[in-house]
Amino acid sequence: MPPPPPSMLMEELLEEVFFRLLPDEPAWLVRASAVCKPWRSILADPVFRRRYREFHGTPPVLGLFEKLSPRLVPIPAFFPAQTYHPDWAAMDCRHGRALFCQFGETRDLIVLDPLTGRQCQVPSPPHYPVYFSAAVLCAAQGCDHHNCQAGHFRVVMCPSKLEGVTLGWMYSSETRLWTELTSDIHPTADYYSVSAMPSILVGDAVYFNVDAVIECQLGTLCFSMFEKPTDDNGTLMMVEDDVLGFAAVVDVTLTLWSREAGPEGAMGWIKLRVIDLKTLLPNVALFIPSALVINGYAEGTQVIFVRTSVGCYMVDLKLGRSRKVSYHGRKSFPYTSFYIPDSCTSAAMEAASPGQGQ
Incomplete structure (x- = not known):
């Protein structure tokens, strides 16, 4: 030939x-x-x-939505202009989509593709909680989530105050219906989180970080609840081998835990490592140690966002480097996706x- x-x-x-x-x-x-x-x-x-998407595998962090802010803070210099919606509040980002709560009489949810501006309005569930967290995710089975923003999606809502047996609702864009999710869990106390907290998808389960960790198994729609490894302010994340993890800052150190089965088979938190933030952040960011808080995590990566007294830093734990991405330091919802302009x-x-x- x-x-x-x-x-x-x-x-x-x-x-x-x-x-x-x-x-x-x-x-x-x-x-x-x-x-x-x-x-x-x-x-x-x-x-x-x-x-190109298959070659790189994990989508990069293109920006972040901050608490009570509907506009994307871009990390790359080149990014499409974003329409400003002053009556939207950021709730979650995943699979190329961003989720917002719309202020007003209806308090509907909005699912947005920030790259195209395409948006879908989601009606509020029948019994709308005052405070809640919510997660948006692709509904397609076996999807690699590299380019699925235009497909069907699901929204899982978890009230921040748990009462009775109702632990949440799930919306399907295919049926355009909400399903009430119940459980036999009867908490001994009310769990509060007065604003939306980032969720995380690990395997076939969505986890919400309120005063406890609430797990929703998507296959069975079963809920469970367990304690966090520390009372300090922290965030859920994914650690090695796609295992649920938790990260929290104490003084100027970052502690990572993973949730694994112990010697007797019971699930529990195991401390993985302790990282000195002095090796990752500039001195100016460490001037007030009490201001250091993890306020975001880019799902599927080893990238966290740390609030400091001088702004928010994106910290790559795998590469051991950081960069300042915002001057506000509000709760962050990182947006990851492939973007070929x-x-x-x-x-x-x-x-x-x-x-x-x-």
Whole structure:
């Protein structure tokens, strides 16, 4: 068989180079597409985009929504403009979607795709709790969640004050109905969290971090409840091998726990490691140790967000580095997704590279 023509070889080599452009810097893809029409043609190809997502696997952190703020705080420099909705409050982010509560008489929920602006209004459940946490997630079975923002989704709502046997509700965008979720759990005390707390999806269960940890098994819609490893303010996260974990700051150290089976088979918290934040944060961020609080976690990664007296820092525990991403330090809902800008295929990009690739 004769070798392929040089143009085909060059295209394959270029694809391998483009695969290695980091997804957390979308501007690099835009600049590459502006070089010439052949390059733009490669980047616009749906097959390349699918393989690009598969190559990188874990979606990058593109920004964060902060408590009581409906506008995305972008982390990359290049990101589409966001419409401001002053009557929205951020509740959750997952699988390329963001969830908001809409203030007003109805207090409906809004599911938004920040990359396209596409939104879906979710009516409030029949018995609306005053305080609650909520999670949004893809409804497709076996999905890799690389590009499913336009598909069906579910919303799981957990009231922050637990009373009786009602522990939550689940909404399906396919049926457009809420299902009341009940349990035989009878808490000995009321559990309060006066505002939305980030949830986490581990395996087939959603976990809510109120005064205790509430687990909702999606397959059986069964609830369970267990204590957190510490009374200190912390966050649920995922640790090695996709295991539920917990992280909390004490003084200037970060302690990580994992929930595992003990020698006798009972589930419990095991301390994994203690990290000195002096090795991760600049001195100015450590000036007031009592201000250090974990206020967010990027699901599926080893990235946490730490509130300090001078703002919010994104800390990558795997790479051992940090960067300041916000001056406010409010409760954060990180947004992760793959973003290959539409401008890679637009006529505007052709105008940005006149006379090239002809």
